[in-house]
Amino acid sequence: MQDNVIDRRNFFKLSLLGGSVIAASTIGGGTVLHAAELAHEHKSTQDKSNKVRGRMFFQVQTDFDNLSAACERIYPKDEQGEGAIGLGVPYFIDNQLASAYGYNDREYLQGPFxxxxxxxxxxxxxxxxxxxxxxxxxxxxxxxxxxKKSFSSLKGTDQDKILIDLEKNKIDFIGFKSSEFFTLLREMTIAGALSDPIYGGNDNKNGWRMMQYPGAQMSYIDKIASDEFFNMEPMGLADMEG
Known part of the structure; x- marks a missing residue:
């Protein structure tokens, strides 16, 4: 955990060359579930998105607020753009945990462990x-x-201290390591910020805009031979319908 946000964002930009964001933008199959019908409106002050969203997994508001706060510390809002909350990442994670991904469907879960x-x-x-x-x-x-406070109410520096302890396996759990939870949390936060918006995160494709990633363009045939940099309006899978 580091507070050098610019370096982290630059790392994500460089990772475009390796195709990692392409993989995130096309994540599909049995590991994702798009909530086509949202059950109810959530008006928590933790939610900075303009969308009406619904939860599918977390039943306790405190749990969801603390998840949101943790995601925001991993991917915070700054001068370059929205953080995890503004991009809808907590809802992305919530919906994924209610899907085949959360239940490890089609994955081997038998021993030996x-x-x-x-x-x-x-x-x-x-x-x-x-x-x-x-x-x-x-x-x-x-x-x-x-x-003596909820995690979501703490100062960012105090939240970081707890997250760092998780990352360094200083918190005891039964059945898994705290670093394994932290790794899953970090991976899903990044996936929610950079995956195709059809899966509930990357609100309004703003995660892609920060990375200058064009998304799911139909073709680059008119630009691929040029040495010029093209700042293209990103397209998602939903934009290709019809």
């Missing part, structure tokens, strides 16, 4: 949505114990 290499991901029988729920609830427990 032994510690593997870091690139193998977490080794636990727990589903992702269970890990997220336990992790988010722990944010509140730790915050109340240390500061």
């Amino acid at each position: 032994i510690e593997g290499m870091p690139e193998q991901g977490y080794q636990t029988p727990m589903k992702r949505n269970d890990i997220f729920l336990e992790g988010v609830k722990a944010l509140e427990v730790i915050s109340q114990k240390r500061y």
Whole structure:
């Protein structure tokens, strides 16, 4: 965890060359679920989006507010554009946790459960949505114990201290490591900021605009041979309908 936001954003821009954002923009199949019908309007002060959104997984408002605050610390608003809350990332994560991704559908979850290499991901029988729920609830427990306040009400620097402890495995959980929760949280925050808006995040394609990423353009045939840089209005999958 570092507060050098500009460096982090520049890293994301450079990652375009490796296609990582392309992968995020086309994420699909059994791992995502687009909420076509939103159940209810959420008017929490944590929600800075202009959209009417609905939750599908988190039932407790405090849990959702703390998730939102944690995402915002990982991907904060700055002079370059909106942060995680403004991009709708908390709703993206909520909806994904209610989908096949959250339930680890079509993934092997049987034993033996032994510690593997870091690139193998977490080794636990727990589903992702269970890990997220336990992790988010722990944010509140730790915050109340240390500061007598909800995590979402803390100063950013105090929120960072708790998140850093999670990242460094200084918080004990049963069934998984705190660093595994933090890694999932960070990965899903970035995915929500940069995936196609059809999946609930990257509100109004503003995440792509910050990266000057054109999205799902039909063709580059009229521009690909040019040495000129084209600042194109990004297109999402929904823009290609009809």
